[in-house]
Amino acid sequence: MAEDAENIYWGDCHVHCAVSYGYGSLERAFRLGREHLDFCSVVGHATWHDMPTDRERYAFIIDYHREGFARLKRNWRSMQETVARFNQPGRFVTFLSYEWHSRAYGDHNIYYLEDDGPIIEQDSLPELDAALAGRETMIIPHHIGYGKGYRGVNWEVFDARRSPVVEIFSGHGCSERDGGPYPIYHTMGPRSHYGTAANGLALGKRFGFVAGTDHHAGYPGHYGEGRTAVYAPALTRRAIWDALRARRCYAVTGDKIRLGFHINDAPMGSEITARGPRLIRVEVQGCDALARIEIVKNNRPWRRVFGPPPVAADALPDPVRAKIRLEWGWGDPEGSVRWDGEVTLTEGEILSVEPLFRGDPVLAPKADGGGAVEEDAPPHGIVGQDARRVAWFSHTRRNPHPYLAGTSGLILDVCAPHAAALDFHVNGRRFQIKLADLLEGSRSEFMRGWLSEAILVHRAVPSVQWETSFVFEDETPEQETDFYYVRVAQENNQWAWASPIWVGAG
Structure with a gap:
C-alpha cells in the first residue's frame, strides 16, 4: 500500500x-x-x-x-x-x-x-x-x-x-x-x-x-x-x-493494520474545500479477518463495509496467501515460562513476520513507587529468520484474568500451496500442522498436558479476508465544514482509526 x-x-x-x-x-x-x-x-x-x-x-x-x-x-x-x-x-x-x-x-x-x-x-x-x-x-x-x-x-x-x-x-x-x-x-x-x-x-x-x-x-x-x-x-x-x-x-x-484514507486525493489529516462531489478512497491491509470498516462523517457512520465471510479452502487459490497467527502462553505457573520455538514452512515462502510481544502488564507503580532493577536480557526476540523458517525465544506469565491476555506471538504472512505444512519445534516438542487444516480452523498444542502452557496456531486467514479497497462519492455537504475519518475493526477486536479529513463546502 x-x-x-x-x-x-x-x-x-x-x-x-x-x-x-x-x-x-x-x-x-x-x-x-x-x-x-x-x-x-x-x-x-x-x-x-x-x-x-x-x-x-x-x-x-x-x-x-x-x-x-x-x-x-x-x-x-x-x-x-x-x-x-x-x-x-x-x-x-x-x-x-x-x-x-x-x-x-x-x-x-x-x-x-x-x-x-x-x-x-x-x-x-x-x-x-x-x-x-x-x-x-x-x-x-x-x-x-x-x-x-x-x-x-x-x-x-x-x-x-x-x-x-x-x-x-x-x-x-x-x-x-x-x-x-x-x-x-x-x-x-x-x-x-x-x-x-x-x-x-x-x-x-x-x-x-x-x-x-x-x-x-x-x-x-x-x-x-x-x-x-x-x-x-x-x-x-x-x-x-x-x-x-x-x-x-x-x-x-x-496489530499493524495498514490504512490509507483520501478525499479528492488529499491524505488523512488534510483540510480541503470541495465544491463538487467528494471522492472518498479507503485501502486496508489487516492482520486478521476484517469485521467492518466505517467511514465516519460528522460523528455518524456514513458508510459501513463488512468483511467477507470465511471462504471454503477448496474455493481459495492454490497456492494461497494467508496470515497465520502463532500465540503462546496460558498455563498456571506462578513465575514466567521461557519459550524456545522454531517453525519451518515445508513449501512456499514466509513473506514477513510481525512480532506481537508483551512486557509485564504494568500501568501504574506498585507500593515501591517503581525503580525496580530488571534483568538486562530482553524477554522476547526473533533469533533466526529466512524465507522458510522463523526461530524465537519468549517469556510469558499466566493470563492475569480470563479476559486479559498475558500471551505473546507472531504473525506469519505466507504464500504457500495448500499441501504445505508448518513443522514446529517448541520447548522440546515437535509437531506438524498442515496449511489445509489451518484454512479450516485453529489448532492448539499443550506443552505438558492439562493446565500447562500452550501454543495456539490460529486459523490461516486468506488475503481476501484481510485486504480490501473501495471508493465512495459523497455529494451532500451537511455543514459549513464536514469532518470524516475511518475506523477499522478486525474479527479479533484489533482496531485502527485514521486521522480525520476536514472538507469545507467551498
Missing part, C-alpha cells in the same frame, strides 16, 4: 520506565523498542501543579509522584544524553519528552524536537505553552476520556497549534467515542462523553489520532495497548515530527 508513495513507520511515544516512576532502565526500554518499532519516546513523569494534598486519602499517590518527579530531575541530563545516543536516523528515531500532570487541564506529554529541552513547571496549560515559546515542541493530551477535572482533556483550552494530535487509545482504554471498544476501567474513573475525541471534533477542534501504550515497565509497543502509524518520506526525527504535525498518522490498538 502506498500513501502518496511515502513510507509507513510504527512507534510508541508514550511509555514509562524507572527514569521517573516505573520499572526498567531507559537504555533497556530503547533497546526493546528498536527490536520491533521505528520510533519511540520514553516519557518521564515530571510535574503536577494541582496534585491532591489530602494525605489521609492520597498519601500513596502523593509520595510516589513526588519521588518520581525528583528522580527524573536527578536523571534529566543523563536522559537527554541517552535519547540522543539512541537516535539513529534510518534505523530508530527517539524523542525527548516529559509528562505534565493536571486535573484541571488534563495530563499532557511535552515532546522536544531537539535533545536539550528543559523540564518546565507551570500552573496552567496556556502558561506552559508560553514558557515553551521559541522551541519546537508538541504538547499532546492523553487518556482524554476521563474528562475535565479528572486528568482528562479540557476542550475549552485545547489549541491545535500546540497539540496537533491527541492520544485516543492506550492501556487506559479507548477515548474515541461513547459506546466504542475498550471502555476505561482504571481506578482513575470511567470514560465520559465530554472527554471523547468525538466530542472534541463536534466542538470544532481539529486534531489527528495517535495511540501509545502508557506502559510503566519500559516495554515500548507492548502488544495490544496502542501504537501509532506515521506516513513519512524518511525515518528521521524531522520527518516523523513533521508527519505528526501534519496529522499524517493514525492510531491502532496493537
